[in-house]
Amino acid sequence: MPSLPTRTLFTQLVDDAAVFPPGNFSLSEAIDRRSARRGTPASDFVGPLLLPPRLIDEALEDHSGLVITVVGRRETPLDEVIAAAENVADAAGHALSGLEVAAVDGWEKALDLSVPVAVEVPAGAAGRDLLPGIADHEGQVIAKLRTGSTPANDVPSVPDTAAFITECVQLGIAFKLTGGLHRAIAHTAGDHATGAEEQYGFLGILLAVQAALLGGDVSAALTDRDETSVTDAIRAMSEADAMTVRNVFTSFGCCDVFDPIHDLAALGLIPERNA
Template structure:
């Protein structure tokens, strides 16, 4: 990031509380489950623990997690290769296990997605950028339940590129316009949008602060094009300054819309917040 600074004021903590879901076992982190859990134990009681959400696990790791003695709060994540029955079976293990808890379910959109609502926890349904402005998003909104969230993948995979800023802005506008909260997954490792530097030329990645600000703009009636400009902004001083302008009502509105995002190493974005002077901790 460019132009890091540490001014005296920090935004209200509520802006970042529970924002970063712990996706340590997923790529590119790929932490073994026991290490992912031990890292969570180390953070318990620390001053940054309030910034981190539940542990995200695929169904295949849930039985191992509940067999351990360390209580875990888990959201079970089913990708496209996971059936709904597999997802619900793993989730039920958490419901039935003493000391452990089920925080939510995440699944790829399909016509029978409503079956995931039966456990009474929040359900995040992943759509593609194309589905975000089509019938699948309207289908999610038609349930009319705060239990339902829309989800978009913002990181690249072998079969999918990082969505464009226009696609992400369109997703945010579609979700908020239909009364849906949303979460994101993949790619949001850093606070401010940037381009990675790798041997193959790198790729553009969004910053989670850019997403918070773009969401605020859309909720305040700005155009999607204005939100896209914010998503593409790479000057960290500009982004940090705009974040400091958010007051309590705007923060509450933004976080009601943008619930959380999954990150494979939750300390990376927290270090960015510290470096930018947006949290009190000097990490």
């Protein structure tokens, strides 16, 4: 039986974006799902609950003790995001794990809360031009890139995604991703009727980071669809390799955290009971 990779690769890799599209779970459903996972092996893979400012007051009425990252999109006023985060920070029994803000003028005000801040940059050269400003904050801030399509944006191209990862590695900054990463292996989603879309796999992102760190072919890692090739490379990572890669690629948001967990189990990378 093939060996299992180090668990460090997957610990808190998946942030819980249950209330965001396309999952669109209600807040009560999202909290119930978290409560059901608590104390199970699957909970090791899942990070904080990602919530928009509009749901914070309702979330703080829950008595289960939530770990929350407040997420503001480009259309959300920055002051509204910060005010919601302050409410979480002040709420007894809950914990503010971070903020996610768009790269808008004044985003640096989010640093006043002294929690990790992720700044979402657009794909392409315009987004990469913002990365040196993130690097200036010496580890207080990470970059965020949207890897799933939206009505306004397509999935970023392989060259743009590879360049983003490479630039982050070269500047010494960490990043997180959001959207489109439900599956472990790169694949084509949809069909001719609904519109086919090329999507990345989260294992390919891990391997792309390793390639960038070692001077390898980042684009090839992002586009590798061979399950054996990808899983063998994942299994070959040492504990030190895994820690180095995860210090760069911190997490990705997913609306149904069991999708990536089930994929890992199906590929034999975690025990079936963990899923």
